[in-house]
Amino acid sequence: MTAPLHxxxxxxxxxxxxxxxxxxxxxxxVQGRSLGRIAWERLKRDKLALSGGIVVxxxxxxxxxxxxxxxxxxxxxxxxxxxxxxxxxxxxxGSLGGVSGEHWLGVEPVNGRxxxxxxxxxxxxxxxxxxxxAIVAVVLGTILGILAGFFGGWVDSVISRVMDGLLAxxxxxxxxxxxxxxxxxxxxxxxxxxxxxxxxxxxxxxGWPYIGxxxxxxxxxxxxxxxxxxxxxxxAGRFYILFKELLPNLVAPIIVYTTMMIPTNILTEAALSFxxxxxxxxxxxxxxxxxxxxxxxxxxxxxxxxxxxxIFITVLAFNLFxxxxxxxxxxxxxx
Numbered sequence: 092m093t094a095p096l097h098x099x100x101x102x103x104x105x106x107x108x109x110x111x112x113x114x115x116x117x118x119x120x121v122q123g124r125s126l127g128r129i130a131w132e133r134l135k136r137d138k139l140a141l142s143g144g145i146v147v148x149x150x151x152x153x154x155x156x157x158x159x160x161x162x163x164x165x166x167x168x169x170x171x172x173x174x175x176x177x178x179x180x181x182x183x184x185g186s187l188g189g190v191s192g193e194h195w196l197g198v199e200p201v202n203g204r205x206x207x208x209x210x211x212x213x214x215x216x217x218x219x220x221x222x223x224x225a226i227v228a229v230v231l232g233t234i235l236g237i238l239a240g241f242f243g244g245w246v247d248s249v250i251s252r253v254m255d256g257l258l259a260x261x262x263x264x265x266x267x268x269x270x271x272x273x274x275x276x277x278x279x280x281x282x283x284x285x286x287x288x289x290x291x292x293x294x295x296x297x298g299w300p301y302i303g304x305x306x307x308x309x310x311x312x313x314x315x316x317x318x319x320x321x322x323x324x325x326x327a328g329r330f331y332i333l334f335k336e337l338l339p340n341l342v343a344p345i346i347v348y349t350t351m352m353i354p355t356n357i358l359t360e361a362a363l364s365f366x367x368x369x370x371x372x373x374x375x376x377x378x379x380x381x382x383x384x385x386x387x388x389x390x391x392x393x394x395x396x397x398x399x400x401x402i403f404i405t406v407l408a409f410n411l412f413x414x415x416x417x418x419x420x421x422x423x424x425x426x
Contacts, residue, residue, distance in 0.1 A: 140415020227295025
């Protein structure tokens with residue numbers, strides 16, 4: 092018998108480094124991703140939402156550090172500059188409402204207060220009312236919505252009828268009437284602080300039915316799920332099921348509606364200040380600046396454009412970010 096022309100060669104054994112690389116690749120291939128990580132990866136792909144989030148973050152920083160920014164800028168929001176005002180027409184001297192190297196966005200008519208500094212301080216009022224009233228609405232809406240959806244029966248009927256009544260109530264007229272009769276001193280607060288406190292409570296109180304309906308609907312669909320039935324079969328109490336089983340699964344819709352509620356609250360605050368029932372002068376507010384600018388829109392349009400653009404950018408940024416968060420947290424979303 093003749094020997095084969097070619098002897099079979101043994102395959103080279105993989106080295107330790109190659110085995111480690113294969114094991115690492117396999118571990119990465121089967122590595123799970125949390126819901127938060129999946130949502131973040133979706134959000135990163137949405138450039139508009141990220142842009143809106145960056146603008147929102149910048150606005151928050153501006154509101155928090157407004158005094159430091161105004162000090163570095165070198166202008167006091169309440170300081171008068173009558174020398175910059177034309178005594179005949181009560182409008183700023185120069186072009187574009189008195190824009191200069193010292194006053195980047197010009198000065199106000201009549202008194203010459205710096206517009207840029209007042210816009211900085213106005214952001215504090217708008218964001219403060221927007222965020223805190225949203226927190227009030229979310230807390231009330233989440234608690235009452237989850238109770239209505241979980242217990243059902245007369246509890247659901249009572250809470251649902253209260254929601255219907257509040258949704259049909261003329262919120263803006265009630266706030267105007269309430270703020271108009273508020274005393275100047277209340278609970279240790281004075282002046283504009285009283286009105287800010289009242290606006291936060293009233294806007295938040297009238298806003299909770301919107302998120303309450305969402306939470307109630309989600310709770311109705313989740314209370315019969317398998318994991319809830321499993322918790323019941325193991326002897327879990329009602330409040331354990333509410334706060335340990337249902338509430339964690341409601342975080343996503345709550346976050347989404349919170350981000351969508353804040354710009355609405357900012358617009359409400361601006362409308363109240365525009366109508367004269369918001370913060371009191373000399374406290375700066377974007378809506379108050381727009382209200383004052385009506386008398387000078389033809390002679391000094393810059394005074395109306397600046398606060399209007401500030402409101403527009405703020406609301407647009409929150410809406411873009413809210414849309415992106417909704418798409419990122421929605422498991423059926425296309426993005």
